[in-house]
Amino acid sequence: MAAEVGLAARAHVNPAPELQPSPRTPPNSGCRLARVAARQKLGSMFVLRLRAPGWPGGAPGQFALLRHEASARFLPRAFSLHAQDGELVSFLIAPVGPGTEELAEAGVGEGVHVLGPLGHGFDLTEILAGTPRRLVVVGGGVGVAPFRLLLDRLTTHAAATLPEVVVLFGFRDDVQAECLAAFEPAVDRLRARGAAVELETICEDGSLGRAGLVTTLLQEVGLSAGDAILACGAHAMCQAVWDLGLAAGGVRAWFSLEAGMACGVGSCHGCVIRLADGSLAKVCRRGPVFGAGEVFGESRHPCAVPGGDR
Amino acid sequence: MAAEVGLAARAHVNPAPELQPSPRTPPNSGCRLARVAARQKLGSMFVLRLRAPGWPGGAPGQFALLRHEASARFLPRAFSLHAQDGELVSFLIAPVGPGTEELAEAGVGEGVHVLGPLGHGFDLTEILAGTPRRLVVVGGGVGVAPFRLLLDRLTTHAAATLPEVVVLFGFRDDVQAECLAAFEPAVDRLRARGAAVELETICEDGSLGRAGLVTTLLQEVGLSAGDAILACGAHAMCQAVWDLGLAAGGVRAWFSLEAGMACGVGSCHGCVIRLADGSLAKVCRRGPVFGAGEVFGESRHPCAVPGGDR
Amino acid sequence: MIDLSVSLGPLRLSHPLINASGTLDLFEVAAGLGDAILADPPVAAYVPKTVTLKPRPGNDPPRIVEVEAGMLNSIGLPNAGVEAFVADELPRLLALPRPLILNVGGFAPGEYALVAARLRRALQLHLGGGPPDGPSPSSDEIRAAVGGDLPAWTARVGLELNVSCPNVHSGCMSIGADPGETRVAVEGARAEWPGLLVVKLTPNVTNVVPVAQAAAEAGASAISLVNTFKGLVLDRVTLRPYLGGVTGGLSGPAIKPLALRFVYEVAAAVDVPLIGMGGVTSVQDVLEFMACGASAVAVGAAGFRDPWLPARLAAELGLALEGRGWSLSDLVGRAHRR
């Protein structure tokens, strides 16, 4: 905003349009040609590690738009930041359609256009400022992706300042659950720093013990006032999680939501969802992480669901 | 034609339409999913060897439509049969655009849809029946492709029945000329059987000696009555070759021509060229090999050129 | 096994998959790839290429060019004219073990009736059902017949009026762009043709609904859509028009969302069965056209990759319906239901 006002002021100084042709995409524009550094299969998902020159780093819950340089698809695809290390940035991807399948076949050294980091992630400063009793991290399926970076970020906080961390992941089956391998080192590191971390996993088909949903786990750990939920997964999962939060009372929650995207930056108005108050919000700009109340409202049986009345 | 008459006769026997659903593509329909058996780079071109189950074999000058099973292009592409060995069929391909580049990257084991063999090739029986003085084979650029199979076919004829074979190839540069490696063994085999074979090559940029066109070579070997020309290359080359043939007099010639194709079988009427008499002919069905007179006429400065008056 | 058969007027199709006119020549395929395709054509009904009153050479080459997700053609309806068609093509067409939908083009609304009459007389001769070269039945006689007793051959042969070809300089597409001219063309053909009368519409219009309604009111027993979208491709180097006919018609997956819209709109507005087409390459596409309201689906340019594609899609349609536990009537028009 400050920048915009500043520019508005300039208008009167420099009212004539400049006539020089624009340069090409500037080097630090957020639009980069990255190279595949590694691709690791983890059950039915894979981790795509890219070397993105000048990658500025992003927050957990932020995302990037990826498009293979030889893609036959028209639009890029959105993926949560999964891990980063300098110029290396990783994504945990579930191949579900043509765009994700192209990336599943990207060879080392091949180019991938990366636009990002984009959107607003989980604001750990704000969340921790509320001194939550516990951080309850809830991931469903590939919705677990952003929580690797989240755990990494927690590791940078003094253990004493951290509440207990409860990580609950739900998967379809044990093949999908193989992506756990991408999270365990982060959990171990956090524990090694003295933080109290619990990690529990359940599969819908019972292939890792009993059958159930991630909400089964959530009911078992028992939400109570002061808990802060950070969740990502299918819309129905998020809704069910928030219902439990409302039932417990005094629980705050943030959800990373999905929507089909074209631009990822707010240009196209394409990714809107309907909020609890009936208004529409761009997932890519206002989100993808939203406060529970904004999206689902504060009463237990909200009528307004994202997607509106189509 | 006989088949059609036969079927017409059947109409009165079986006038009612059958109501069973049709089966899928029948196994020996000419439409096959082949597998890449090998891909060999030869300078700026490459040889794609496919294993095509049930491949029936085709004549030199016939072609097939190829489309990679993961192709992002809508239409298949036409390529002359280059060599065959049972189920193995090879194509010599110059990557010039998106379709050929996809094939240039096809990995061993990947699927390629093959429709063929299609069209009418060089009719060796007819050509040799004219007891030509010499067979003058003229290829320009990737237009050399069909002549590997032609040389292989000549090898099956008794050497005594064969006239002298003069093979003249013109290339852009020495990198393009590296595809010669695909022809030399066939020439050697033919010689080993006692046939008189000469092979000469020239490059436009002089990178293999002096600079010149294939017509330079043709002028040097000197056409004369009784020669039979078999040529394939750019349209302008074919025209120039036939001008030399007409000048010599008493020369017969066959040209394998190109046209953009959609169906390759005569369904779409898309690949027509205008013949010397002003009529239009489907390259895929009546050709791709045409008699010189049909295409260029029998007088030295034809006004009607294929492509018509667009 | 799910019953995939559909009726288009007096024609009964064993399944909904046919070819789009001008994109499959069974006899050419047979000549190149073997006669098997004639003994068991991969379509539930066979639609030959458009025939016109007079012979036509078609447009200058080049006539086709690939574009993103499709191709343009500027073929220009080459054909030997209806007399040659009747003499040379019709006998072998009638020998095919499938119903036929003959496709007719015209350069003035009245031409359709002339060609329809010529074809009817030839069919009466071949298949019985009336004096071959007698006077045309009166319009009333045929209207009565359409409702009641049709000549037996109408179960074998239908007619499609191509009022939508974008690749000719007059007539055709300009007729189908105008409800009034379409009405005249269809009424004329209806008066000469007792059987299935399909009218093939162009999508190059501001509003297709009045044209579809005019066709239906004038006696069309079915509507097929879409023909190709008029487009232009330049030569990459010279930057001048690439096709001999300057403009051409776009077909292929690029037009599928546009074609679905036209089928959806016409299905909501008229009561006759629809034949949907435009970019069909997969069984998903077949499901979508039928959900929008098509009773039958035609494979066009995608069949160039594999002439047997319609048969494969028919088999896959059966499996898809089985998988969902749907009958054909659960599928057709589904997109319109809440």
Added chain:
Amino acid sequence: MIDLSVSLGPLRLSHPLINASGTLDLFEVAAGLGDAILADPPVAAYVPKTVTLKPRPGNDPPRIVEVEAGMLNSIGLPNAGVEAFVADELPRLLALPRPLILNVGGFAPGEYALVAARLRRALQLHLGGGPPDGPSPSSDEIRAAVGGDLPAWTARVGLELNVSCPNVHSGCMSIGADPGETRVAVEGARAEWPGLLVVKLTPNVTNVVPVAQAAAEAGASAISLVNTFKGLVLDRVTLRPYLGGVTGGLSGPAIKPLALRFVYEVAAAVDVPLIGMGGVTSVQDVLEFMACGASAVAVGAAGFRDPWLPARLAAELGLALEGRGWSLSDLVGRAHRR
């Protein structure tokens, strides 16, 4: 260095590449990816998203869906209305170091004039050139001005009339489908707007030429085309319409051959400069639109992949012309010359 500058009425563009309305929001990009884009926008002129008289929420989600070689959108012109636009957007737009082409939508032909007048008054206030809230200049006064002395601000700001959005239930596209309504809309806006007046046409018409002629006669100083093609996408599973707005507009490479045809036809029929768009992704596309007759070219949905694409294409256009030894005027309209 080749001179790439082009004039659109009183606007002078340093090169022909601009953005298509609704596909690039510089301020949103800046908020996400940094202010650099505001200091040096990747377009020769900036076209904001359509603004309407009253605020609009836009259509229900989902609003976009990818298809082969393109996407459909059913955004539905969400915007805060012209009053909020004038208060909140215009100041920061005027701070951009580029000429602007403000884009206006309407739901009746008369609405365009109301919005144009409101914008003109605001610009007079910001940039001088007349009493801000005084009475409208008479139509004659403005017509005189367009030919002669224009207020200085008309070199900074032009207006584009979107008479072609397919994603709203009334107005807009239906106006642009009708030459008479287009004439009324353009005449009204012309009476209120002394500067560059672009009219953006829809391709969802039988014949675009009469609409373009009506626009030009009514005072359009340029014509832009094409807006999106109306299409339909079904949900893959439910087989019901996927988009919240049921139908949507197709854009992207799928429509390029169709868009080229419209530009080619309009260039042959009217004398005003054209802004071409529809599926531009590469410098080859830019060359083709200009060869068909466009003086400027807009990047639409392909800019979603890279907001800086127009600037890259402008640089590549310079190289392409240099490589061929052509000036811009050798290129523009080339496809029409023998």
